[in-house]
Each structure stands twice: as C-alpha cells, then as structure tokens.
Amino acid sequence: MTGDHQALALLLFSAFIAVTLFITTWVSRNRQGSAEEFYAGGRLFSPMENGFAIAGDYMSAASFLGISGLIALFGYDGMLYSVGFLVAWLVVLLLVAELVRNCGRFTLADVVAARMAERPVRTAVGTSSVTVSVLYLVAQMVGAGSLVALLLGGTSDAARSWTVVGVGALMVIYVSFGGMRATTWIQIVKAVLLMAGALALTVLVLVHFHGNINSLLNTAAERSGHGKDFLAPGLRYGGDWTSRFDFISLGVALVLGTAGLPHILSRFYTVPTARAARRSVVWSIGLIGSFYLMTIVLGFGAAALVGSAEVRASNAAGNTAIPLLALDLGGGEGSTGGTILFAVVAAIAFATILAVVAGITLASSASVAHDLYASLRRPGRKKRSEVAVARTAAAGIGAVAIGLGLLAQDLNVAFLVGLAFAVAASANLPVLLYSLFWRNFTTRGAVWAVYGGLVPAVVLVLVSPVVSGSPTSLFPGVDFQLFPLENPGLVSIPLGFLAGWIGTVISPEPPDEAKHAEAEVRALTGAGAA
Amino acid sequence: MEKEAGPQTAGVRLDDPWDDVPAPGRGDQDGTRGAAALDASGAAEPDPRPSAADIYLEVHRSDAFREVRRRYRRFVAPAAIAFLLWYLAYVVAATTAPALMARPVAGAVNVAMVAGLGQFLTTFLLTWAYARHARLRRDRAALDLRWDTQEMTRGIGR
Numbered sequence: 001m002t003g004d005h006q007a008l009a010l011l012l013f014s015a016f017i018a019v020t021l022f023i024t025t026w027v028s029r030n031r032q033g034s035a036e037e038f039y040a041g042g043r044l045f046s047p048m049e050n051g052f053a054i055a056g057d058y059m060s061a062a063s064f065l066g067i068s069g070l071i072a073l074f075g076y077d078g079m080l081y082s083v084g085f086l087v088a089w090l091v092v093l094l095l096v097a098e099l100v101r102n103c104g105r106f107t108l109a110d111v112v113a114a115r116m117a118e119r120p121v122r123t124a125v126g127t128s129s130v131t132v133s134v135l136y137l138v139a140q141m142v143g144a145g146s147l148v149a150l151l152l153g154g155t156s157d158a159a160r161s162w163t164v165v166g167v168g169a170l171m172v173i174y175v176s177f178g179g180m181r182a183t184t185w186i187q188i189v190k191a192v193l194l195m196a197g198a199l200a201l202t203v204l205v206l207v208h209f210h211g212n213i214n215s216l217l218n219t220a221a222e223r224s225g226h227g228k229d230f231l232a233p234g235l236r237y238g239g240d241w242t243s244r245f246d247f248i249s250l251g252v253a254l255v256l257g258t259a260g261l262p263h264i265l266s267r268f269y270t271v272p273t274a275r276a277a278r279r280s281v282v283w284s285i286g287l288i289g290s291f292y293l294m295t296i297v298l299g300f301g302a303a304a305l306v307g308s309a310e311v312r313a314s315n316a317a318g319n320t321a322i323p324l325l326a327l328d329l330g331g332g333e334g335s336t337g338g339t340i341l342f343a344v345v346a347a348i349a350f351a352t353i354l355a356v357v358a359g360i361t362l363a364s365s366a367s368v369a370h371d372l373y374a375s376l377r378r379p380g381r382k383k384r385s386e387v388a389v390a391r392t393a394a395a396g397i398g399a400v401a402i403g404l405g406l407l408a409q410d411l412n413v414a415f416l417v418g419l420a421f422a423v424a425a426s427a428n429l430p431v432l433l434y435s436l437f438w439r440n441f442t443t444r445g446a447v448w449a450v451y452g453g454l455v456p457a458v459v460l461v462l463v464s465p466v467v468s469g470s471p472t473s474l475f476p477g478v479d480f481q482l483f484p485l486e487n488p489g490l491v492s493i494p495l496g497f498l499a500g501w502i503g504t505v506i507s508p509e510p511p512d513e514a515k516h517a518e519a520e521v522r523a524l525t526g527a528g529a530a
Numbered sequence: 531m532e533k534e535a536g537p538q539t540a541g542v543r544l545d546d547p548w549d550d551v552p553a554p555g556r557g558d559q560d561g562t563r564g565a566a567a568l569d570a571s572g573a574a575e576p577d578p579r580p581s582a583a584d585i586y587l588e589v590h591r592s593d594a595f596r597e598v599r600r601r602y603r604r605f606v607a608p609a610a611i612a613f614l615l616w617y618l619a620y621v622v623a624a625t626t627a628p629a630l631m632a633r634p635v636a637g638a639v640n641v642a643m644v645a646g647l648g649q650f651l652t653t654f655l656l657t658w659a660y661a662r663h664a665r666l667r668r669d670r671a672a673l674d675l676r677w678d679t680q681e682m683t684r685g686i687g688r
Binding site for chain 1: 583589610653
C-alpha cells in the first residue's frame with residue numbers, strides 16, 4: 001500500500017466523521033431530551049427513511065468485507081451466508097415487525113412486560129439484550145481495528161488500539177448527543193454510501209466480463225485453484241460431520257437471530273404506525289437483498305480478477321478481497337483510478353463500522369436505562385431522568401466495548417457476529433414469539449425462556465473450540481473444550497424454547513386472560529400504541 | 531368481506547401514515563359508535579363504566595377482531611412454515627448432498643447456484659405477497675378496530 005492510498009483514505013475518513021458530527025449537532029439543536037426523542041427519534045421517520053436506516057444498521061462491515069472475502073476464498077460456501085442473512089428478514093416481516101411496533105414503546109422488554117410481571121421480565125430481557133449488543137459491538141470494534149490497520153498499511157498494535165479507542169469515543173458522542181435521530185440519519189447516509197459503492201464495483205465487474213456471468217464464474221473457478229468445486233458447496237464446511245453440523249447451526253442462528261437483535265427491533269419504534277413499520281421492512285428487504293446479491297458478484301469477481309491465492313496472501317480471513325478488487329478494477333497498483341477506488345472502498349467500510357456501532361450502542365443504552373435501571377433501581381433512592389441514565393449508559397457501554405475490543409483484537413470477527421446471532425436467537429426470540437402468539441404464556445415462562453436460552457448459549461461457547469483446545473482459539477494453551485461446535489445455536493435455540501414451555505407449564509399462577517386479550521388486540525390493531 | 535379489497539376505499543385513507551392521528555370528523559363519528567358499545571356492555575354490569583381491561587376483552591371476543599386475527603394467521607402460519615422448511619432444506623442439502631448440488635444446469639451454473647438464487651427470489655416474492663395481503667385484507671379492518679377501541683377506552687383509567 002502506497003502513501004497515496006493512505007492520504008486519500010484518511011481524507012475521506014475525516015470527511016465522513018466531519019459530516020456525521022455535523023449531523024449530530026444539527027439534528028439535536030433545539031431538541032428537548034425527552035425519552036420519546038432520545039430512543040425513538042420522535043417516531044416521525046418515513047418508511048423509506050427507516051428502511052434505509054434498517055439496512056444501514058444491518059449491513060455491517062462483516063457482510064461487505066467478510067462475506068465477499070469468504071466467497072473469494074471458498075466460493076459457494078460463502079454465498080450461504082448471504083442467503084441466511086436475507087431470508088432472516090422474512091421472520092422479521094411476517095412475525096415480528098408490526099406486532100412489536102404496536103405493543104412496545106422503546107425496547108424488546110416492553111413487548112414482553114406488557115403481559116407479565118414487569119420487574120423480573122424487564123431484568124431478564126434487559127440482561128440478554130445488553131449481552132447480545134455487547135458481543136456484536138466487540139465484533140465490530142475488532143473489525144474496525146484490523147480493517148483500519150490493514151487499509152492504512154500500519155500493522156503496528158498501537159495503530160489498531162487507537163482505532164478501537166477512537167471508534168468507541170465517536171460512537172459515544174453520536175449516541176449521547178444525537179440520540180436516535182442522529183443515529184438514524186447516520187445510518188441513512190451510510191446505507192446510501194454502501195449501496196452506491198457496492199453498485200459501482202458490481203457494474204465495473206460485470207462490464208469487465210461484458211455482462212457474461214458464465215465467463216465470470218468460469219474464470220473465478222479457474223483462478224481459485226479449485227476448479228468446478230469452487231462453484232459448489234463443500235469447500236469450507238464439507239469436511240467431517242462436526243463442521244457440517246456447525247454450518248447448519250450457524251445457518252439456523254442467522255435466520256432466527258435477526259428477529260431478536262435489539263438494535264433492529266428498536267428501529268421499528270421510529271415510525272408512526274405498524275403499517276409504516278411493515279413498509280420500512282419491505283424497503284429494507286429490497287435494499288438488503290440487492291446488496292447481498294452484489295456481494296456474491298463481488299466475491300466471485302475478486303476470485304476471478306485478483307485470484308484466491310493473492311487474497312489469502314493479503315489477509316488469511318479474506319477481509320481484503322473487496323479493497324484488492326477495487327484496486328484492480330481501477331487500473332491496478334499505482335494507477336490513479338486504483339488509488340481512488342481503493343480509498344473510497346476503505347472509507348465506505350469505515351463509515352459502515354461507525355454507523356453500526358452507533359446503532360448498537362443506542363439500543364443497548366436503551367436496554368440499560370429503560371429496562372435494567374427502571375426495574376433494578378432501589379425505590380428509596382432519587383429517581384434520575386431516564387435519558388440522563390441512557391447517556392451515561394452509552395458512555396459506560398462504550399468503555400466496556402473499548403476494553404473488550406482491545407482484549408479481543410486477535411479474535412476472528414466472524415465468530416463473534418455468529419455468536420451474537422446465536423445468543424439473540426436463543427434468548428430473545430423464544431420469549432418474543434411466545435409472548436406475541438401463546439395465550440397461556442406466564443411470567444415464569446418468560447423468565448425461564450430468556451435465561452434458558454442465554455445461559456446455555458454463553459456456556460456452550462465457553463467450552464467450545466473457539467475459546468480453548470485448538471490452535472486458533474482464544475486461549476490456545478489450555479484445553480477445557482467439551483462441546484464440538486463453534487456455534488451453539490443448534491442446541492441453545494431449542495433449549496430456549498423448551499425452557500419457556502416448561503416454565504409456563506409448571507408456573508403456579510394462571511395465565512392472565514385479560515392482559516393477553518389486551519396485548520393481542522393492541523398487537524393486531526394498533527389500539528393504544530405509543 | 532371483500533368490501534375491504536375495493537380499490538376505491540383501500541387507497542384514499544390508508545396511503546397516508548399521518549391519518550393515524552385522529553381527525554376531528556372521524557373522532558366524532560366513532561364517538562357515537564363507541565358510546566353505543568359502552569351502553570351495551572354497561573347494561574349488563576352494575577358499574578356503568580367498564581374498565582379498560584373489560585373493553586379489551588370485549589373487543590378480543592368480537593367477530594371483527596376474530597376476522598382480522600384469522601386473516602393474519604391464515605396467511606402468516608403457512609407462509610412462515612413454508613419458507614423456514616425451504617431454507618432448512620437448502621442448508622441441509624448444501625451440507626449433506628454436495629454431489630447433487632454440484633450437478634450442472636447451464637454452463638457454469640449448477641443446482642446449488644439455482645437454489646441459492648431461488649432463495650433470494652422466494653424471499654422477494656413472499657415479501658411482496660405479504661405486503662399486498664396485509665394492505666388489501668387486513669389494514670382497513672384493523673384500523674377501524676383501532677379507532678373503536680381507542681374511542682371506548684378514552685378517558686378510562688386502568
């Protein structure tokens with residue numbers, strides 16, 4: 001990487017930071033700090049705006065760089081991620097979006113607490129939401145550190161550490177000063193940039209092959225060194241049965257986890273009605289679907305134009321496939337076009353990370369202030385304003401994420417994202433679906449569903465090969481591995497559903513008929529919605 | 531039942547999300563309807579003003595609400611089961627039957643490619659079908675129920 005790349009990329013990074021900070025101050029002028037304003041941006045975004053913001057929240061750097069990189073290295077097996085990440089949105093659209101918008105006010109716990117005893121349920125759902133958010137956040141911060149170090153050519157640990165600290169500081173500023181309104185606009189700007197960048201590269205790839213997909217695929221297969229196997233599943237997850245089950249586990253976690261991600265659910269509260277929530281999901285499915293289709297073209301394009309071996313030489317996980325592809329499409333190393341495209345792609349990836357961390361920080365500060373603080377606060381003590389607590393919580397979560405991000409710097413980012421999805425699917429989805437659709441669901445069932453999914457998910461990861469017992473694990477020196485799969489979803493998701501069912505069946509108190517009737521009427525009609 | 535699907539009624543009021551803010555004219559109209567419902571339920575009980583919980587229970591039992599719920603579930607339950615099974619079949623096939631998935635279809639495109647792109651296609655189609663179904667078959671009835679319920683519960687403490 002030459003100095004030109006770095007200078008231009010740094011310039012574009014700074015421009016994006018300047019624009020987003022301007023947005024933050026601009027939208028928060030003359031705004032009073034009400035909870036409605038801070039958590040939900042006043043609930044007045046249009047479906048199209050919210051659709052872009054949802055897409056911006058969802059399309060992380062892991063998808064842009066990670067999935068294309070996996071396709072460039074392993075061919076078809078990387079494409080399975082694209083499919084899972086998109087199909088997950090059908091769960092959100094059909095079962096969750098409208099009902100959550102109608103039932104809740106700011107967080108996932110609102111939806112469950114509407115039918116149950118408030119304190120235990122809020123504590124449980126708040127805890128699991130914060131856990132999911134922090135895991136996801138650490139993944140993005142580690143990604144930011146390695147990405148920036150990689151793209152700016154600096155491989156020194158200091159550069160990476162300072163990047164993590166800087167990203168953390170920026171996200172706390174966005175969230176504490178701008179709240180949901182600023183975060184939403186940052187997501188929209190980022191989504192537009194990301195779609196434009198991906199579209200430009202895709203068009204360039206297709207032009208390069210004169211629109212002939214067949215020759216693109218054949219060239220990719222040829223240059224990958226795997227021949228026709230590159231275009232069929234099995235290169236990465238084909239080996240033994242453990243890795244096959246691992247993939248099925250990941251696939252299930254991806255498709256069920258999205259509907260339990262707190263930062264996605266809180267986006268539905270930024271629009272006025274359930275109908276607007278539905279229309280924003282339709283927008284985001286269109287955007288996300290076309291984006292993942294483009295990542296497939298880009299991944300095979302990188303394999304065809306750059307070559308799998310060269311991608312692997314630059315970064316073993318494939319994360320640099322897209323920047324290398326951009327360099328190649330622009331005319332190669334040292335050319336003006338290549339320099340510009342490379343810097344633009346780097347800046348877009350950086351913007352992506354900043355926007356996603358802001359969204360997650362906001363959602364987790366809402367969980368802390370609205371759920372945990374509200375239910376755990378000692379009655380005797382002075383009550384502070386919820387928004388002030390949320391701002392403090394954002395700073396606290398930022399500090400925790402920076403700390404964990406620095407500790408986990410050498411960890412594989414993709415696994416952390418997969419783990420966050422698995423925990424969301426195990427702890428948040430069962431309780432959400434039960435309280436929306438099961439008449440006899442009780443408080444005990446709700447609490448059991450959350451902990452019955454959360455605890456197994458976290459424990460199984462701790463005793464998985466990710467943490468110990470293999471050369472690539474977090475602690476390669478020790479071995480307390482008991483569970484063969486890297487992703488716990490296949491076991492912990494059914495456990496979450498089972499625990500919720502058992503807890504309900506053996507609960508001493510009968511289900512509250514009246515509250516169920518109220519919740520169902522409100523969910524399906526929107527009566528009394530915030 | 532098909533009345534809701536009429537194009538002349540579906541478009542006007544519903545296309546504007548702002549319409550969910552109660553317009554004075556509509557509120558009055560619903561006020562009378564709401565009052566009638568209140569009288570009906572009030573006659574049966576000693577307390578002339580039912581609580582919010584009673585109103586929700588009553589709406590929950592009403593035919594109009596059951597119809598909305600039936601339409602929602604009739605569409606969502608089979609659709610959700612179908613797409614989850616189709617996705618699961620795809621993932622399991624990709625991991626357990628690579629030979630089948632590698633079978634060529636046309637040129638470099640094989641069964642696996644077709645299946646993967648098929649997932650994209652079915653996702654888009656189902657999204658379109660669900661949005662259309664909700665817009666034509668559910669939105670209007672749900673909105674009517676929302677007005678009625680809110681009119682009935684107006685001014686009632688919990």
